[in-house]
Amino acid sequence: xxxxxxxxxxxxxxxxxxxxxxxxxxxxxxxxxxxxxxxxxxxxxxxxxxxxxxxxxxxxxxxxxxxxxxxxxxxxxxxxxxxxxxxxxxxxxxxxxxxxxxxxxxxxxxxxxxxxxxxxxxxxxxxxxxxxxxxxxxxxxxxxxxxxxxxxxxxxxxxxxxxxxxxxxxxxxxxxxxxxxxxxxxxxxxxxxxxxxxxxxxxxxxxxxxxxxxxxxxxxxxxxxxxxxxxxxxxxxxxxxxxxxxxxxxxxxxxxxxxxxxxxxxxxxxxxxxxxxxxxxxxxxxxxxxxxxxxxxxxxxxxxxxxxxxxxxxxxxxxxxxxxxxxxxxxxxxxxxxxxxxxxxxxxxxxxxxxxxxxxxxxxxxxxxxxxxxxxxxxxxxxxxxxxxxxxxxxxxxxxxxxxxxxxxxxxxxxxxxxxxxxxxxxxxxxxxxxxxxxxxxxxxxxxxxxxxxxxxxxxxxxxxxxxxxxxxxxxxxxxxxxxxxxxxxxxxxxxxxxxxxxxxxxxxxxxxxxxxxxxxxxxxxxxx
Amino acid sequence: xxxxxxxxxxxxxxxxxxxxxxxxxxxxxxxxxxxxxxxxxxxxxxxxxxxxxxxxxxxxxxxxxxxxxxxxxxxxxxxxxxxxxxxxxxxxxxxxxxxxxxxxxxxxxxxxxxxxxxxxxxxxxxxxxxxxxxxxxxxxxxxxxxxxxxxxxxxxxxxxxxxxxxxxxxxxxxxxxxxxxxxxxxxxxxxxxxxxxxxxxxxxxxxxxxxxxxxxxxxxxxxxxxxxxxxxxxxxxxxxxxxxxxxxxxxxxxxxxxxxxxxxxxxxxxxxxxxxxxxxxxxxxxxxxxxxxxxxxxxxxxxxxxxxxxxxxxxxxxxxxxxxxxxxxxxxxxxxxxxxxxxxxxxxx
Numbered sequence: 001x002x003x004x005x006x007x008x009x010x011x012x013x014x015x016x017x018x019x020x021x022x023x024x025x026x027x028x029x030x031x032x033x034x035x036x037x038x039x040x041x042x043x044x045x046x047x048x049x050x051x052x053x054x055x056x057x058x059x060x061x062x063x064x065x066x067x068x069x070x071x072x073x074x075x076x077x078x079x080x081x082x083x084x085x086x087x088x089x090x091x092x093x094x095x096x097x098x099x100x101x102x103x104x105x106x107x108x109x110x111x112x113x114x115x116x117x118x119x120x121x122x123x124x125x126x127x128x129x130x131x132x133x134x135x136x137x138x139x140x141x142x143x144x145x146x147x148x149x150x151x152x153x154x155x156x157x158x159x160x161x162x163x164x165x166x167x168x169x170x171x172x173x174x175x176x177x178x179x180x181x182x183x184x185x186x187x188x189x190x191x192x193x194x195x196x197x198x199x200x201x202x203x204x205x206x207x208x209x210x211x212x213x214x215x216x217x218x219x220x221x222x223x224x225x226x227x228x229x230x231x232x233x234x235x236x237x238x239x240x241x242x243x244x245x246x247x248x249x250x251x252x253x254x255x256x257x258x259x260x261x262x263x264x265x266x267x268x269x270x271x272x273x274x275x276x277x278x279x280x281x282x283x284x285x286x287x288x289x290x291x292x293x294x295x296x297x298x299x300x301x302x303x304x305x306x307x308x309x310x311x312x313x314x315x316x317x318x319x320x321x322x323x324x325x326x327x328x329x330x331x332x333x334x335x336x337x338x339x340x341x342x343x344x345x346x347x348x349x350x351x352x353x354x355x356x357x358x359x360x361x362x363x364x365x366x367x368x369x370x371x372x373x374x375x376x377x378x379x380x381x382x383x384x385x386x387x388x389x390x391x392x393x394x395x396x397x398x399x400x401x402x403x404x405x406x407x408x409x410x411x412x413x414x415x416x417x418x419x420x421x422x423x424x425x426x427x428x429x430x431x432x433x434x435x436x437x438x439x440x441x442x443x444x445x446x447x448x449x450x451x452x453x454x455x456x457x458x459x460x461x462x463x464x465x466x467x468x469x470x471x472x473x474x475x476x477x478x479x480x481x482x483x484x485x486x487x488x489x490x491x492x493x494x495x496x497x498x499x500x501x502x503x504x505x506x507x508x509x510x511x512x513x514x515x516x517x518x519x520x521x522x523x524x525x526x527x528x529x
Numbered sequence: 530x531x532x533x534x535x536x537x538x539x540x541x542x543x544x545x546x547x548x549x550x551x552x553x554x555x556x557x558x559x560x561x562x563x564x565x566x567x568x569x570x571x572x573x574x575x576x577x578x579x580x581x582x583x584x585x586x587x588x589x590x591x592x593x594x595x596x597x598x599x600x601x602x603x604x605x606x607x608x609x610x611x612x613x614x615x616x617x618x619x620x621x622x623x624x625x626x627x628x629x630x631x632x633x634x635x636x637x638x639x640x641x642x643x644x645x646x647x648x649x650x651x652x653x654x655x656x657x658x659x660x661x662x663x664x665x666x667x668x669x670x671x672x673x674x675x676x677x678x679x680x681x682x683x684x685x686x687x688x689x690x691x692x693x694x695x696x697x698x699x700x701x702x703x704x705x706x707x708x709x710x711x712x713x714x715x716x717x718x719x720x721x722x723x724x725x726x727x728x729x730x731x732x733x734x735x736x737x738x739x740x741x742x743x744x745x746x747x748x749x750x751x752x753x754x755x756x757x758x759x760x761x762x763x764x765x766x767x768x769x770x771x772x773x774x775x776x777x778x779x780x781x782x783x784x785x786x787x788x789x790x791x792x793x794x795x796x797x798x799x800x801x802x803x804x805x806x807x808x809x810x811x812x813x814x815x816x817x818x819x820x821x822x823x824x825x826x827x828x829x830x831x832x833x834x835x836x837x838x839x840x841x842x843x844x845x846x847x848x849x850x851x852x853x854x855x856x857x858x859x860x861x862x863x864x865x866x867x868x869x870x871x872x873x874x875x876x877x878x
Contacts (some may be wrong), residue, residue: 315740339742353740358733358801363726370723371742378723421741 010073012037012168012200013089018057018067027053030067031226033219035169035200040191042203042211042232045221045244046412046440051204054221055171059084059091072168090162091171098158100147105129107146108160132160136190152183156190163194170194171202176210177438180301180466188214206438208237220244241441260493261456263293263476268327270429270460271343273312276321282307283485284320287462289429294451294461296475296492298468298500304484305464306348309431312462313338313345326428339372344422348434348464350411354418357407361397361417362388364406368421391420396446412443419447429460436465448474468497480504537795541810544793544843548817549573552824559824568697572820578702580816581694582607582763584809585708586783587790588715589756591808594791595732596749597800598652598659603760603787605670606641607780610764612674613637615683615774618690630689638761644670645757649750663753667784674776684773694769704766711759716805718755725803728752732800790815793843814843 013035020028028050035041045051056062058069060078069076071087078084081091098107105126106113114124126142133140138156146154155175162170172191176184191201191214203215211218211232218235220227220243227243235243270291275284282304289295299305311318314332323332325341332338338345347353356364366384373379379387388402395416397409406417415435422430432451436444451474455461465471471478471492478490480503490503533539552559552572562571586603593600617633618624644666651662696703719725730738731745738745760780767779792798793814794807818839822832845851 313740335740336742336744345740347737347740352734353736356730356734356737359726359729363730367726367730367738367741367743370727371738371744373723374744375722375724375727375748378721 010037011035011070012072013058014070015054015058016068016070018054018069019065020053020057020062021065027224028057029224031221031224032229033058033202033226034229035202036217037168037200038195038198039216040195040201040203040214042205042215042218043221044205044211044218044240045227046442049221049244049440050224051221052173053224055091055173055202055204059089059171085165085167088166088168089171090165090167090169091173092155092158092162092175093173098146098154098161100145100154102146103143104133104140104146104149104157105142107157108132108142108164110161112164129160132164133157136160136163136193137186138190150183152179152187155179155187159190159194167199169200169202171204173204174206174438175203176205176207184210206440208240211240212237244441261292261476263290265290265293267291269324270326271312272324274322276308276311276318276323278307278311278316278319281316281484282311285481285486287312287479287486289460289462291428291460292455292458293477294455294463294475296471296478297462297464297481298471298478299481299504301466302484303481304486305481306433307484308481308486309345309433309462309464313343313431315345315347339368339425342426342428343431344368344425344427344429345431346415346418346422346433346435348437350414350418350438355406355414357405359406360403361392361406361409362402364417365391365402365420365424368425372425387424388420391424394423395420395450410440410443412439412447415439415443415447419450423454427459429462430454431462431464433464434466435463436467436470444470468500472497472500537804538807538810540846541794541807541814544846545810545814545817548814548821548839552817552821555825564700568700572824574702576813576816576820577705577708578694579704579820580812581704581708582766582780583783583786583790583816584812585711585759585763585766586756586780587787587808587812588711588805589752589759590784590787591791591794591796591803591805592715592719592728592752593659593756594788594796594798595728595800595803596752597732597735598749598752599663599788599798600648600753600756600760601660601663601784602644602648602666602670603756603763604780604783605667605674606644606757606760607764607767607783608671608674608774608776609644609677610637610641610761611768611779612677612683612774612776613640614690614765615685615768616677618685618687619683624685624687625689627689630687633690634693634765637765638758641761641764642754642758645754645760646750648757649753652753653746653749671776674774674779678774678776682773682775686772690769691772692769694766707762707766711762712805712809715755719805724748724751729801729803733802786815789840 011034013033015031015033017030017032018028019026019030031050031054033043033054043051043054053062057064060080060083064077071089076087078087099110102110108129109125114121114128129142133142133156136156136159138153138160140149140153146157149157159170175187179187191203195201203211205211215232217229218232218240219229220240222244267290269288272288274286276287277284285308287295287308297305297308307316310316312323312332314334314337317333323330325343330337330341332341332343335345351357356367359367362384365388366379369387370379385402392400392402397413397416397420406414409417419435435447439447448470451461451463455474461474463471463474472495475492478492478495478500479486480488480490480500482504488503490500495503549560559572562569562574564570586607590600590603614633614637617636618629621629623629648663648666651657651665652659692703693707694704698706719728727738727743728748730741730743731748735745763783764779768774788798790811791808792811794804794809794811796803796807818836822835827835
């Protein structure tokens with residue numbers, strides 16, 4: 001249609017003035033999105049800004065109420081995702097939508113198998129799959145079961161599948177949220193390759209670093225409206241955040257003061273674990289947490305950070321080590337034991353190990369208290385309403401409706417509900433594993449501020465995050481982990497992000513026997529990673 | 530105005546009422562209730578009376594399904610409990626004694642409870658898939674019942690036992706009181722305590738529940754104990770009805786009817802949210818349908834087909850998909866506001 005930009009480049013996708021109404025809500029209000037061939041285009045906005053809705057409008061999952069979609073110069077209205085796919089628009093979701101119990105080759109080629117008169121030629125099919133994968137730099141056994149591979153590899157398989165379908169537009173919806181750094185690098189290498197082949201890539205993420213690392217252009221949405229489209233090089237990070245949330249963020253600056261607070265470590269720690277470990281999962285490690293202290297755990301995905309806290313909480317059983325809680329030797333063999341000792345644990349897998357999606361927000365919040373009391377002593381209505389109202393407002397859960405089904409809330413709000421569930425049980429120590437992953441900037445700041453506030457009031461916290469800035473902002477001490485073992489403890493006042501990264505890197509040399517060993521664990525050189 | 534139409538029991542209730550109306554129109558006598566010797570009689574009363582075994586079994590099944598499980602052994606448990614009760618009564622010197630019958634009932638229900646605990650142990654502790662775990666007892670149970678009765682169909686003459694299924698109390702069938710007591714017991718247990726919501730939590734997300742400190746093992750085991758115990762009571766009612774212990778016919782296919790009742794009542798087979806009232810209505814729908822078949826004189830060869838046909842109809846009426854399509858077809862022409870069609874996101878204030 002008519003484009004008012006001076007850009008001569010043809011758009012492969014041009015969505016204009018898209019409006020979608022849900023009952024009572026204007027989900028999208030006249031939003032434009034234009035994708036050029038051979039660019040990586042980031043679509044950004046807080047949760048609920050309309051990113052997913054826009055993608056679903058493009059891929060035919062939602063019908064649009066107003067506006068036009070032009071794909072490769074033609075007006076299109078897609079009736080289904082399959083329609084969109086055959087028009088060259090493929091989507092790779094965060095939760096892989098392939099068949100985990102089929103082989104890699106079958107997944108890549110599904111519906112496009114090589115055929116002969118005698119039916120499917122599986123050899124040729126797998127060969128073709130291997131070629132497609134190899135063209136993305138992936139070499140894996142195409143006969144292996146998809147589900148046996150990591151999420152990162154599954155994503156690459158999903159992208160290969162999109163290429164088999166001859167995609168001109170590839171939508172990556174939060175592809176990196178469960179990947180570690182190396183996996184992200186690998187994914188980005190593939191994305192750059194596709195971009196150079198002229199594929200338009202729409203990239204949705206919450207990681208701003210990654211936006212700047214790979215994107216050529218950025219479209220920002222807020223509250224269902226278009227804020228604007230910007231070349232990535234011309235939009236500073238600060239401006240971007242301001243555009244996303246509509247207000248300037250200095251809350252985070254205030255939080256960092258909290259890390260500098262001094263913690264009394266002359267007393268008995270709330271938790272002290274000595275050489276706690278489990279064969280093949282975690283080398284024996286020590287950790288202690290004092291009253292009112294935030295201990296951060298820094299480490300890549302798979303470094304053993306989640307494994308360590310799961311052992312502390314009794315979610316998995318430790319086979320070595322001792323645990324003292326407030327000076328008293330105890331065995332934490334299952335979560336109930338931990339809860340009785342006033343330890344709370346919020347898992348990194350919000351959906352599968354945290355939220356009870358079909359129950360209401362109120363039921364979810366009160367579940368922690370209820371589980372502690374047992375089934376016979378039901379939390380009474382009035383008490384329940386009071387607790388729920390208190391924590392919902394303290395944490396700013398939106399929408400502020402306790403009867404809403406929890407699964408309908410955005411990730412950030414679900415995380416707040418989980419935090420509310422645990423805080424309502426009045427824990428002495430709360431373990432938060434990636435509480436800010438995959439949630440929007442505003443909710444991230446809210447959660448960090450709350451953690452800092454609670455710690456100041458005397459709550460002990462173990463805080464795990466892939467974002468080192470976050471760990472350093474909150475924690476007084478940082479436990480650094482790598483390759484399933486603890487490699488040391490840093491005072492956060494004395495290091496910055498680069499310092500932590502350096503420490504992880506020097507440990508590489510330590511493992512090779514060059515540098516002095518870390519406080520513990522580092523001696524176990526030669527153990528299997 | 531349409532709030533009550535959106536209630537999740539709306540369609541089950543409509544189905545039940547429609548079924549009764551069809552009967553009443555075909556034969557007005559269907560809704561007649563007569564009083565004889567101070568006792569109520571009529572087709573509707575019969576439905577309430579005859580539905581007792583299915584009601585008990587379906588209530589237990591509801592709780593099990595809510596935990597993501599299924600209990601295929603209920604029919605076999607009914608057979609065992611009937612066999613135990615009748616063998617005790619048959620072996621006693623005074624089969625007509627109320628005490629004897631009470632002992633027989635208590636022992637047989639306790640045996641059923643143990644069988645339920647066995648199922649629960651397999652599922653909750655050994656973590657065997659529920660369908661397989663309960664299949665074991667489904668297949669073995671009738672054999673056990675035959676062993677108890679030495680392979681015979683034990684028959685007794687015992688007025689107190691006969692009273693359980695055929696007696697009247699305050700003008701109403703005694704079996705109805707058992708049903709109502711079971712409904713009340715389950716409703717109190719699940720909804721007045723926290724058992725219901727904890728059961729739902731375990732059914733919706735077992736791992737999240739475990740990490741939150743919910744005793745999921747106990748809750749799952751308890752569900753099978755409830756199911757087994759209720760099946761045991763159902764077995765006693767069944768034997769009382771025919772005054773015999775028939776190891777092969779007792780509770781035949783009742784597991785499938787119970788599952789059907791639960792689903793008709795709006796509880797999903799994938800576990801989680803469950804509705805006791807829904808199950809009650811589901812049972813009444815099935816029982817009314819079976820009476821309809823008798824009442825309309827459908828031949829025994831045709832009755833399964835007739836039954837299946839009506840069930841499909843009821844399921845279709847309750848299918849959200851069919852509902853949506855119907856709305857779109859009629860709504861498009863009449864220019865109804867669009868929102869209702871695209872629900873899924875419910876909006877409040």
